[in-house]
Amino acid sequence: MRRIADQIGYTATAIYHHFHDKDALLNELCLNDFRALGEALHQMERLPDPISRLRLMGHNYVKFALAHPQQFRFMFLVERPIPGPDVITIDPAENGYAFLLTNVREALELGLFRPEFTDAEILAQVLWAGVHGLATIHLTSPAKEHPWLELRHPETTARMMFDIFLRGLLRHPNF
Amino acid sequence: MRRIADQIGYTATAIYHHFHDKDALLNELCLNDFRALGEALHQMERLPDPISRLRLMGHNYVKFALAHPQQFRFMFLVERPIPGPDVITIDPAENGYAFLLTNVREALELGLFRPEFTDAEILAQVLWAGVHGLATIHLTSPAKEHPWLELRHPETTARMMFDIFLRGLLRHPNF
DNA sequence: CGTGCGACCTAACGCCGTTATGTTACCTGA
DNA sequence: TCAGGTAACATAACGGCGTTAGGTCGCACG
Numbered sequence: 001m002r003r004i005a006d007q008i009g010y011t012a013t014a015i016y017h018h019f020h021d022k023d024a025l026l027n028e029l030c031l032n033d034f035r036a037l038g039e040a041l042h043q044m045e046r047l048p049d050p051i052s053r054l055r056l057m058g059h060n061y062v063k064f065a066l067a068h069p070q071q072f073r074f075m076f077l078v079e080r081p082i083p084g085p086d087v088i089t090i091d092p093a094e095n096g097y098a099f100l101l102t103n104v105r106e107a108l109e110l111g112l113f114r115p116e117f118t119d120a121e122i123l124a125q126v127l128w129a130g131v132h133g134l135a136t137i138h139l140t141s142p143a144k145e146h147p148w149l150e151l152r153h154p155e156t157t158a159r160m161m162f163d164i165f166l167r168g169l170l171r172h173p174n175f
Numbered sequence: 176m177r178r179i180a181d182q183i184g185y186t187a188t189a190i191y192h193h194f195h196d197k198d199a200l201l202n203e204l205c206l207n208d209f210r211a212l213g214e215a216l217h218q219m220e221r222l223p224d225p226i227s228r229l230r231l232m233g234h235n236y237v238k239f240a241l242a243h244p245q246q247f248r249f250m251f252l253v254e255r256p257i258p259g260p261d262v263i264t265i266d267p268a269e270n271g272y273a274f275l276l277t278n279v280r281e282a283l284e285l286g287l288f289r290p291e292f293t294d295a296e297i298l299a300q301v302l303w304a305g306v307h308g309l310a311t312i313h314l315t316s317p318a319k320e321h322p323w324l325e326l327r328h329p330e331t332t333a334r335m336m337f338d339i340f341l342r343g344l345l346r347h348p349n350f
Numbered sequence: 351c352g353t354g355c356g357a358c359c360t361a362a363c364g365c366c367g368t369t370a371t372g373t374t375a376c377c378t379g380a
Numbered sequence: 381t382c383a384g385g386t387a388a389c390a391t392a393a394c395g396g397c398g399t400t401a402g403g404t405c406g407c408a409c410g
Contacts (some may be wrong), residue, residue, distance in 0.1 A: 001398060012398080014358055022398065023335055076315055077252045097324055122327040124338045125312070126305075133308020136301070140251055150299040161301045168343035176367060187367080189389055197367065 026074075033071040040064045041096040050106040053172070055162050057100060058131045062158045065135030072137055076132070100124050114171050123169070129162050148162075176200075201249075208246040209227045209271075215239045216271040216338070225282040226345070230337050232275060234308045240310030248314055275299050290345050298344075306335050 001022055005012040019025040040060050046051045065072040104120045104127070107113060117123055138154045167173045176197055180187040194200040215235050222228045264274040279295045279302070282288060292298055311327045340349045 002396085010357095013360085013400080016399075017357060052196055071184070073254070076311070077254070079248070079252070095323065119327070121325050122335055125309075125327055125332050126296070126339060127333070128338070129308035129312055129336065130301075130305050131308070132312060133304035135358060136311055137304055137307060145236055147177075148270065150296050152300055157300050157304070160297055161304065164301060164340055164343035166340070166343070168339035177365085185388095186390060188369080188391085190389060246380075 005050060022087065026078075030075055033068070033075050036068070036071070037061075038062055038096045038099065043097045048102045050110065051112060052167065053103050053106070054100075054127065055106070055166075057103065057157070058127065058162055059158060061096075061131045062135050062154055063152070065139060065159050067156060069139050072135060097124070097128065100128060112129075112171060117169065127165065131158065134158055134161065187345070196346075201253075205250055207252050208243070212236075212239055212241070212250070213271045213274065217274045224284065225278045226287060226341065228278050228343075229282065230304065232278065233302065233332070233337055234333060236271075236306040237310050237329055240314060241329060244314050247310060251311070252315065268321075270298070272303065275303060287346060288344050292344065302340065305340060306333065309333055309336065 001012040001014055004025075007014060015025065019028065040063075041057050042062070044053065044056050075099065101120055101124045104124045108118070108120055108123075113123070134154060134157060138151065141149060141151060161175070167175075176190055180190055180202075188202065194203065196272045215238075216345070218234050219228065219231050220233070222231065231339040276295055277297045282296055283293070283298075288298075309329060309332060313326060316324060316326060342350075
């Protein structure tokens with residue numbers, strides 16, 4: 001808090017007139033990052049094909065994590081009292097998960113997936129887990145330090161992951 | 176450190192005679208957890224089929240994370256100076272990733288995967304990312320607090336993830 | 351013109367990791 | 381046998397942290 005205060009030209013106590021405590025401040029900053037991620041995800045030329053949109057979303061997710069490692073770590077890897085239900089909006093334009101869900105639903109309704117897949121929620125979570133795990137590993141792994149782990153280029157790995165996922169998911173894989 | 180010392184019946188400074196600083200102590204504990212994870216992963220009836228082994232490994236990974244959330248968080252989600260290359264062994268029996276890698280290699284050599292897949296390392300990382308992301312999401316998500324995210328049962332999600340992965344990977348999916 | 355209030359400060363509290371400086375019990379070699 | 385070294389602890393204190401109590405100042409408003 002003192003260091004933040006120094007950087008913005010105030011004393012630490014001044015911050016407490018605007019935020020209840022450190023967590024409240026961090027949550028506010030974190031919420032900002034979530035909005036940035038949501039924007040990064042749905043910021044794409046409005047592709048007609050939901051499958052292409054899913055691909056691009058995954059790509060953007062990994063790209064965001066690698067381009068803004070501090071923010072990503074901050075959003076998902078730092079233990080912090082979770083913000084109340086009120087602060088995270090449900091608008092797909094801002095909430096990345098909701099946006100993912102609508103795209104999965106669209107693909108489901110178009111009958112693009114194999115018939116055994118019917119639950120959009122669980123499919124969305126499988127897809128999210130894939131890219132999230134990839135991002136997390138690349139952000140937290142002691143990469144260069146340990147020769148037994150040769151981390152492949154994240155975007156290449158992501159592309160391969162999408163290929164595997166989609167071949168497993170799609171009724172008629174066209175690649 | 177003071178609280179740890181209290182719990183073990185010593186003063187905080189006594190700890191500094193056995194560990195250089197707090198990080199050294201935490202790294203030692205963390206290493207312990209990594210060994211436990213490695214053991215949990217390769218602790219399976221020696222299945223003849225590498226695909227079944229991969230499935231079971233993934234299942235065990237998620238199960239470990241959910242059964243020992245503190246340890247898992249501690250291993251992967253807590254920022255901490257990374258331990259030197261010397262402390263993590265390369266023996267597949269202890270190192271979970273190495274064990275994953277050998278199983279992927281075996282499946283590759285048996286020609287179980289589609290021909291476009293040749294790099295064991297990148298395949299292992301895709302598989303790891305999947306279960307790791309799933310575990311991470313379930314350990315860090317504000318789950319019940321946010322109605323817009325209906326987290327499905329992790330083991331069910333994991334099974335569906337394996338099905339999708341394997342259908343995308345295998346030359347002859349038999350399910 | 352007085353009052354209230356928001357924005358900010360100084361000083362201090364209690365907690366934390368860490369260190370300087372003992373103290374004690376035991377082992378070891380002449 | 382005993383002097384000296386050493387391992388295993390302790391006490392007291394340091395600096396830094398988040399946080400709070402209390403005070404100052406300027407401005408809006410009846």
